[in-house]
Amino acid sequence: MTRELPPVRTVGPGTDLTPDEAAAVRALAAAAHEHDGVEALGEQTLLDLRGGAPVRHLLLAPPPHAAPSHGRPAPLLGYAAVRHADDGAAESAELVVDPAHRRRGAGTALLAAVRAAGDPPVWAHGNLPGARALAARAGRAVVRELWQxxxxxxxxxxxxxxxxxxxxxxxxxxxxxxxxxxxxxxxxxxxxxxxxxxxxxxxxxxxxxxxxxxxxxxxxxxxxxxxxxxxxxxxxxxxxxxxxxxxxxxxxxxxxxxxxxxxxxxxxxxxxxxxxxxxxxxxxxxxxxxxxxxxxxxxxxxxxxxx
Structure with missing residues (x-):
């Protein structure tokens, strides 16, 4: 299924998202939060959408046949953010997939793009079953745990x-x-x-x-x-x-x-x-x-x- 997806598009670091692109990421994160009951993207990642941050934005547009999600157009199928340290090294990442289009290879495609962008550790908020399954398929293990x-x-x-x-x-x-x-x-x-x-x-x-x-x-x-x-x-x-x-x-x-x-x-x-x-x-x-x-x-x- 991954081969049917459009390629992941990269913006930055050094280039900010457009206002429309940032709004699309926020809408995607809100839909995932509503569906999962857990925020998909952390506070810093959402603040970084304003621009000026050392972040690589990875954008996955929907294929032409994609249906609307939650009664709205789905301008993004998925998104990942890779945050870079002062020396340019990739230090952490987060990703989110539209709830209406999961289990179709989008998470795998985004994770591959994260790997190509420096392969930093990836946050999974709530460590939901889908995140655990994706990590297992990719051969990833837990290296840090943050408790609420x-x-x-x-x-x-x-x-x-x-x-x-x-x-x-x-x-x-x-x-x-x-x-x-x-x-x-x-x-x-x-x-x-x-x-x-x-x-x-x-x-x-x-x-x-x-x-x-x-x-x-x-x-x-x-x-x-x-x-x-x-x-x-x-x-x-x-x-x-x-x-x-x-x-x-x-x-x-x-x-x-x-x-x-x-x-x-x-x-x-x-x-x-x-x-x-x-x-x-x-x-x-x-x-x-x-x-x-x-x-x-x-x-x-x-x-x-x-x-």
């Missing part, structure tokens, strides 16, 4: 604990705190392949998102110096809030600041009337997993990388 953990929120007004001596928690101020936050974030996530590389442009892009609220980004300072932060993400109309990023400067770890900020998140989200808190954490980050388990979080799903 969740906890029902307590009643509004739940106690958040006492701050360690000298630690003050305050909201983020746009236009004032970006550079300090980036420094601590880089130190806290020095070994993290994505979060630790966040730039000012990446931060500004998130500040421009509809969900961004500076009151949902809390900074912990000790003697006037930023030592930790916790960022919450609440999508408009959603009943769950995400503990988006929690980072503690290595010099300030072991003082209970991470536990304090985790508790503040649960209090903050509960006071907003939300029903559940979720977060993502590397399965092999034993210290963070223990912190979240003590707060009542349990594993809800796993995202994995195949290589």
């Amino acid at each position: 953990m969740a906890v029902p929120l307590p009643a509004p007004g739940a106690a958040s604990g006492t701050a360690p001596e000298g630690v003050v928690v305050r909201p983020f101020v746009v236009g004032q705190d970006e550079e300090a936050w980036l420094r601590v974030n880089a130190r806290a996530f020095a070994e993290h392949p994505e979060q630790g590389r966040m730039t000012l442009a990446d931060l500004r892009a998130r500040e421009a998102e509809p969900w961004f609220d500076p009151g949902d980004l809390l900074l912990a300072e000790q003697d006037g110096r930023l030592v930790a932060s916790v960022w919450m993400k609440v999508e408009p109309g959603c009943s769950a809030g995400e503990l988006y990023v929690l980072g503690v400067d290595p010099d300030a770890q072991g003082r209970g600041i991470g536990r304090l900020l985790t508790a503040r998140v649960l209090e903050h989200l509960a006071d907003r009337g939300l029903r559940e808190a979720v977060l993502y954490v590397s399965a092999d980050d034993a210290v963070a997993v223990r912190t979240y388990e003590r707060a009542g979080f349990t594993v809800a799903r796993a995202d994995v990388q195949y290589r």
Whole structure:
């Protein structure tokens, strides 16, 4: 069936998608999310559609006989994104196939294009059966696991604990705190392949998102110096809030600041009337997993990388 498909078209790196192409990718991702119950493309990949990112876009158009999907035209049968490091090496990829046209070779064609583009590890959000089958056919194995953990929120007004001596928690101020936050974030996530590389442009892009609220980004300072932060993400109309990023400067770890900020998140989200808190954490980050388990979080799903 793969030979009946049009060839995969490559855009970038160094060239951005057109607005219509980016809109087609977003529509494809939305259809897959609706069908699967799990997002097909991660937040960074969707932000990269705006342009200016070191990304190779792989586009698979439908054959002429393809039927519309979910009551809409299907401008794309599938899409893959290959993100490149500063040295040009391919470091990670994601792919999605239109739900109405799966099991017809599109995933195989996209994976072959990913392989030709540097063969980086490929994310599979939710590790759904189709992703597992595609990986098995391609001889790929899981090399990284990211857990989504969740906890029902307590009643509004739940106690958040006492701050360690000298630690003050305050909201983020746009236009004032970006550079300090980036420094601590880089130190806290020095070994993290994505979060630790966040730039000012990446931060500004998130500040421009509809969900961004500076009151949902809390900074912990000790003697006037930023030592930790916790960022919450609440999508408009959603009943769950995400503990988006929690980072503690290595010099300030072991003082209970991470536990304090985790508790503040649960209090903050509960006071907003939300029903559940979720977060993502590397399965092999034993210290963070223990912190979240003590707060009542349990594993809800796993995202994995195949290589």
